[in-house]
Amino acid sequence: MKFFVDTADTDAIAALNDLGMVDGVTTNPSLIMKSGRDIKDVTKQICDMVAGPVSAETVARDADGMIAEGRVLAQIAGNIAIKVPLTWAGLKACKVLSGEGRMVNVTLCFSASQALLAAKAGATYISPFIGRLDDVNLDGMELIEDIRTIYDNYDFTTEILAASIRSVNHMKQAALIGADVATAPPHVIRSMADHVLTDRGLDAFLKDWETTGQTIL
Numbered sequence: 001m002k003f004f005v006d007t008a009d010t011d012a013i014a015a016l017n018d019l020g021m022v023d024g025v026t027t028n029p030s031l032i033m034k035s036g037r038d039i040k041d042v043t044k045q046i047c048d049m050v051a052g053p054v055s056a057e058t059v060a061r062d063a064d065g066m067i068a069e070g071r072v073l074a075q076i077a078g079n080i081a082i083k084v085p086l087t088w089a090g091l092k093a094c095k096v097l098s099g100e101g102r103m104v105n106v107t108l109c110f111s112a113s114q115a116l117l118a119a120k121a122g123a124t125y126i127s128p129f130i131g132r133l134d135d136v137n138l139d140g141m142e143l144i145e146d147i148r149t150i151y152d153n154y155d156f157t158t159e160i161l162a163a164s165i166r167s168v169n170h171m172k173q174a175a176l177i178g179a180d181v182a183t184a185p186p187h188v189i190r191s192m193a194d195h196v197l198t199d200r201g202l203d204a205f206l207k208d209w210e211t212t213g214q215t216i217l
């Protein structure tokens with residue numbers, strides 16, 4: 001499973017990138033707002049840091065606006081994936097932009113039927129939002145499973161990009177189901193290394209080591 005980082009915080013991306021944990025980056029208008037930076041400047045900086053796809057989202061509601069914005073965003077760098085919402089206008093924009101050979105990430109997906117439409121419109125990525133479904137007592141993981149089944153049934157090449165991930169368990173479940181990609185905030189990816197028994201075991205080993213009076217260097 002590829003790891004995308006869901007942030008426009010360049011320091012956080014750099015820290016994970018140094019460890020080889022970043023296969024791509026996703027942003028959205030809220031994350032750009034949070035960064036406090038100009039969308040083109042921050043997106044360019046991210047594209048220069050990361051070799052993989054960097055999703056930048058359009059903000060128009062109509063297809064022509066999305067197409068025009070998508071073409072502008074694509075000029076930022078060769079690794080831009082244009083993000084459009086899962087509306088009829090977004091699907092139309094997806095069809096046009098993917099037909100031009102551009103990567104398109106169809107976002108705000110909350111049902112398997114929507115995901116089927118995105119694949120037929122030529123999406124490079126479909127982004128089902130797990131956490132936001134869980135927030136309203138629906139099952140985000142069931143959606144990932146359903147999309148996996150549908151895409152495999154018909155050999156769609158659209159990649160499932162599990163999004164709105166809130167926990168380490170979400171990452172594990174997405175990997176078990178076979179999501180192609182998971183995008184998560186930096187703190188979730190860092191937390192994947194944590195285990196209380198690792199900490200406890202290390203403390204015990206180092207306490208015993210101290211009593212030997214030895215050094216390695």
Ligand code: E4P
Pocket residue numbers: 006026027028107127129131132163164165183
């Ligand atoms: C995906 O591309 C979105 O940017 C993101 O995963 C949304 O996550 P949220 O529901 O935590 O805002």
